[in-house]
Every structure is written in C-alpha cells, then in structure tokens.
Amino acid sequence: MARGRRQVQAISARLAAAEALARVATGRSLTAALPAVLGQVAPGERALAQELAYGALRWYPRLCWVLDQLLERPLRRRDRDVHAVLIVGLYQCLDTRIPEHAAVSETVAAARALGRRRASGLVNAVLRRCLRERTSLQAGWQALPSARYAHPDWLLARFREAWPANWEALIEANNARPPMTLRVNRRQRAREAYLGELQCIGVGANAHPLAPDAIVLDEPVGVERLPGFAGGAVSVQDAAAQQAAVLLAPEPGERVLDLCAAPGGKSSHVLECQPALAELVAVDLESVRLERLHENLRRLGLSARVIQGDAAEPGHWWDGVAYDRILLDAPCSASGVIRRHPDIKLLRQAADLDGLQALQKRLLAAAWPLLAPGGMLLYVTCSVLPMENEQVVRPFAAEREDVVVRMIDAAWGQATDHGRQILSGESGMDGFYYACLVKQ
Amino acid sequence: MSKLNILQYPDSRLRTVAQPVKVVDDRIRALADDMLETMYDAPGIGLAATQVDVHERVVVIDVSDERNEPRVLINPEILKAEGTERSQEGCLSVPGYQDTVERAEWLHVRALDRHGASFEFEAHGLLAICVQHEVDHLNGKLFLDHLSELKRKRAHRKLTKQSRLTA
Numbered sequence A: 001m002a003r004g005r006r007q008v009q010a011i012s013a014r015l016a017a018a019e020a021l022a023r024v025a026t027g028r029s030l031t032a033a034l035p036a037v038l039g040q041v042a043p044g045e046r047a048l049a050q051e052l053a054y055g056a057l058r059w060y061p062r063l064c065w066v067l068d069q070l071l072e073r074p075l076r077r078r079d080r081d082v083h084a085v086l087i088v089g090l091y092q093c094l095d096t097r098i099p100e101h102a103a104v105s106e107t108v109a110a111a112r113a114l115g116r117r118r119a120s121g122l123v124n125a126v127l128r129r130c131l132r133e134r135t136s137l138q139a140g141w142q143a144l145p146s147a148r149y150a151h152p153d154w155l156l157a158r159f160r161e162a163w164p165a166n167w168e169a170l171i172e173a174n175n176a177r178p179p180m181t182l183r184v185n186r187r188q189r190a191r192e193a194y195l196g197e198l199q200c201i202g203v204g205a206n207a208h209p210l211a212p213d214a215i216v217l218d219e220p221v222g223v224e225r226l227p228g229f230a231g232g233a234v235s236v237q238d239a240a241a242q243q244a245a246v247l248l249a250p251e252p253g254e255r256v257l258d259l260c261a262a263p264g265g266k267s268s269h270v271l272e273c274q275p276a277l278a279e280l281v282a283v284d285l286e287s288v289r290l291e292r293l294h295e296n297l298r299r300l301g302l303s304a305r306v307i308q309g310d311a312a313e314p315g316h317w318w319d320g321v322a323y324d325r326i327l328l329d330a331p332c333s334a335s336g337v338i339r340r341h342p343d344i345k346l347l348r349q350a351a352d353l354d355g356l357q358a359l360q361k362r363l364l365a366a367a368w369p370l371l372a373p374g375g376m377l378l379y380v381t382c383s384v385l386p387m388e389n390e391q392v393v394r395p396f397a398a399e400r401e402d403v404v405v406r407m408i409d410a411a412w413g414q415a416t417d418h419g420r421q422i423l424s425g426e427s428g429m430d431g432f433y434y435a436c437l438v439k440q
Numbered sequence B: 001m002s003k004l005n006i007l008q009y010p011d012s013r014l015r016t017v018a019q020p021v022k023v024v025d026d027r028i029r030a031l032a033d034d035m036l037e038t039m040y041d042a043p044g045i046g047l048a049a050t051q052v053d054v055h056e057r058v059v060v061i062d063v064s065d066e067r068n069e070p071r072v073l074i075n076p077e078i079l080k081a082e083g084t085e086r087s088q089e090g091c092l093s094v095p096g097y098q099d100t101v102e103r104a105e106w107l108h109v110r111a112l113d114r115h116g117a118s119f120e121f122e123a124h125g126l127l128a129i130c131v132q133h134e135v136d137h138l139n140g141k142l143f144l145d146h147l148s149e150l151k152r153k154r155a156h157r158k159l160t161k162q163s164r165l166t167a
C-alpha cells in the first residue's frame, strides 16, 4: 500500500498529543513516539503539543479516573484514539491555564479530525460536564490514592514501603515539571564563564550547589538557544547523573569500561573530566542508541572505543585486558526519573521488576571479572526502589570474598547499607542510586 | 537481499489468490526480507507477495513515520473487524492513483511471524487499513474494487491510458 495524500496532512497540537498518548497506551515509550508525531505538527504548535502530551501522561492515572466518572458507559477497546483525545481535553480543563472555551472547542475539533462519528459530541459533553463538576470530582479523587497521587497503586505501595518518611515528597517530585539542567564541558569553559554567557542572552540560571559542572536553568529552553551547544560547550544532563563521573574519578593512564553506555551522557562526562585516560570503552546492546552516543561524542569533540554488544556476555567482545574502573549504569525501572518520563506510569508493570533485578544481577556478575585487582566498579541506577539497588548489591558483596564496599562520602543523598541514594526531587535532582565496589 | 519487481495494474497476475505458507523456512524469510527492501525502496507502507508475483500468503508492513517498525505477517487472518472508517489509499501496483475507501476501523489479527510462531494483535488507524489492503491483495483484490462502479471505470480508463503510454 502507498500512503494516501490525506494521511500526511498537518495535525493540530491536541490531536498530536492524543496520538502520542494513544501510541504510549499501546506500549511505546513517549521518547520513541513523540518525534514522529511532532513532525506532523506545524512548527508554531509543537511546544504546545509536547506540553500537552507530557502533562496528560503526568496526570494520567487521575485523568482516567475522572473520565470513568464522566462516561455513561466505558469506551470500547477500539476507541483508544477517542479515549486519548478525552484525556488530553481533561488535562487542559483541570491542570492548565488554557481558557476553558479554548480547551473545549480545540479538543472537540481534534475529535472531529479523527473522523469518528459521534466522537466530537461525546468530547464536548464530557469536557463541559468536567468543568461543571470540578469541585465534586476533586473531592472524589482526594479519597482515592491512585487518582490523588496520580501513580499506579503498585508503585505507590513500593514507594511507601521503601521510604516511609519521604514517599509523599518523592511522589510530589514525580508529578512536578523537572528543571532543565546542563553540564558544562570543563575542557571548553569554566562554569562561571558559561553562567555569564547565559546571562548575556537573558537565560536565568544558577550553579548547582552539589554538582561541580551543573547549571540549573530557571526555565527550559531549546538547546539551539544555548551558546556553543553545537560546538560542545554544554550538554543536557541532570545533576544526579553527573555524580557518576565524580565518583568514578579515573586517574591519568587508566582504562575505563562503561557498560550500558548509550546515549553516552556519563561516558562523555568521564572523558571531559579526565582527558588523559589510556582508553574508554563504551558498550551497549542497542545500535540505534549507540548512534546517539557517537553523535554526542562527535559534538563534544571526544573519542572512545564503542562496542555494540551484550554486557552480560563479555566473552563476545572483551579483549581480556582488565579495566581499572568500570561504570555499570544498569537498565532499570527508571522509577527515579518519572518526572522526566511520565509515560513510565503507564508502561511499567510490577511484573517487570523481577526480570529487571535478574538482569541487573547478571550484569554485575558478568562485569566483575573484567575489573583489575584494586580497581573500582561503580554500580548505578536511576531507580529509587531498593529491589534494584541494595538488593542487587548486598547479595553480590556478601557472596564474593574479593568485594570491598567503599562507602560514598558526599554532601548529597542518604547513605544506605552499601551505597548512596538520591530521592527524586532532592536538591532538584533525579532519583539515583550509586554503589562503589572495590576489588581486592 | 534484492529488490523485486512490482506487478502493475492491470496485470492479471494481481488477481491470483495466494496459497497458505506451509513451512516458514529460510526461503520464506528471504522472500520477506526482499519484500521489505522492495517496500522501503518504493516507498510504500505495505506489500503483499502477490504484488511481486509470488502467490503465497506473505505480507510486509511498516506504517511508522520513522520507517523502523517492519512487520512480517505470514498467513494473516482477520479474526474480528469492527466499525467503519473512510480514508484515502494508494497502492504500489496502481501508481499515481488515490481514492477514498471504506474499511473496518478496528481489527483483531492472527498471523505467523518470521520464525513460524503464531501471534495476535489489535490494529486501528493506518495499520488496520493497511492490513486490510494487503490481505485483499492475497485474495486477488485491489482497493479499486471497493470503489463505486463509476469511479472504478474512470480509474481504469485513466490507468490503462497511462500504461499504454509508458509501455
């Protein structure tokens, strides 16, 4: 089949946000779904489309509950597109400053563009009723944790259990818009100098107190506006992720292995911090993500040996020479970065955790033999669930005689038995876990 | 891999009803790979084996904008179809002609994958349209057959004039 002409026409911001949502609802990540959808939107409407998609996903569990209250009978499975338009409409009515009439009429227009009979009438009726009954709806969701906190029940239960004193702050951070944080390339600029450059173009920003290269912007801006971005002066990276290079701290002449390296945020920071490495080897399973790593290294003027391979099977790619430092940034639930990837609320299932933990254990066990005696392995996740952190490191350290846990001494986060945990939102950072394991 | 020749309307071989695939072996996998290459090159969003003059029930589809979601459907069956939806379609075997066709808006589909394993999925939107369009091909049907008598005749005149000119 060839694509019909009408199938490539520009679409409105509301329709694009709904389309992105519908794609996430069928299992794709927002980062994968959004670019293609935004490509169909007129340039002036893209920022709005993006904000609507992120916002609707951020409040998704609550908005679904609200929708259930307002529908006389549930939508059929094949009405997923209508469902998505309704969710985008409810988000505008309940959580944005978009004027009510615009929220309703533009969303009705999006429903009409779906080409579904009766959809626009339904959207109109549901949104108007939502605006009329807002107060009682609000009272309703306060009483229901998943709707009130806009998280799935299983995740709420895990957060509560793991962080009895902090879980509400953590949830609040997950539901807030994250700051845009930069990492200044030490090889090119001093942080103070770059702050000056930002000030010159009217971008408000501050140095992050707990990460030596980090700058937090008052408001997000497009990277094309950042001075020197194309030439590698800065990268976009959360301050919590910037702790990896600080903790790894390789010496001149050392060999460093970065496992699960793509898209190369941490690899490139390590290279910026230590220009005199003998070598940095970056391994990742996914070639598409490795292309982004290459792109990042090129932009920053850095070089590394890049290997496409399975970190759990070093036999296929390891040359047999041990490494002085290993960074293992294990794939995880990403429960610490929900504020940046709100689609996690839909996509992640409780049942995924066992598989992730098994993979994390396998990766750690496979990496260890590659470490030279006296060398250090840094285990990292962007998760706040002990199951992926302490419960991976603890049995590993207990089973092996040659593992020495080096306690992390830092001004950020809180000590756990074997490592250090940053909870989402703490000092404006993402939720991350770090553990330093030294080989005897 | 190699690119295959796509039969052009009004070639009567497009009217052949394809046979079910008996074993999903290397030959079928190679066919699917060649069909994908042919489809991406065309460029199209779906291709049925019928269109490359192989009369076995194999379809390839990629409706993604990034062109990175290839699907291979062997012996596809539409188990359930609901609703109706009208949209504009074109066809790699009917170049230069597009028209609005009415299709089911939601499908439940079963097929074999490239390893011969059976799987099922739901489709809506462009994917649903494309699956119906390709399954039609396997049954010797073209999207033109869904048009009104009048439109079909007009399309036929236009297309045969074209093929005479380019022949």
Ligand SMILES: C[S@@+](CC[C@H](N)C(=O)[O-])C[C@H]1O[C@@H](n2cnc3c(N)ncnc32)[C@H](O)[C@@H]1O
Pocket: A259, A260, A261, A262, A263, A264, A265, A266, A267, A283, A284, A285, A286, A289, A309, A310, A311, A312, A329, A330, A331, A332
């Ligand atoms: C948390 S991300 C890494 C982020 C990266 N370190 C950075 O700072 O930019 C996890 C990565 O692990 C990769 N991955 C997952 N399983 C893997 C495996 N078995 N071997 C190698 N890489 C794997 C994924 O492709 C993904 O890029």
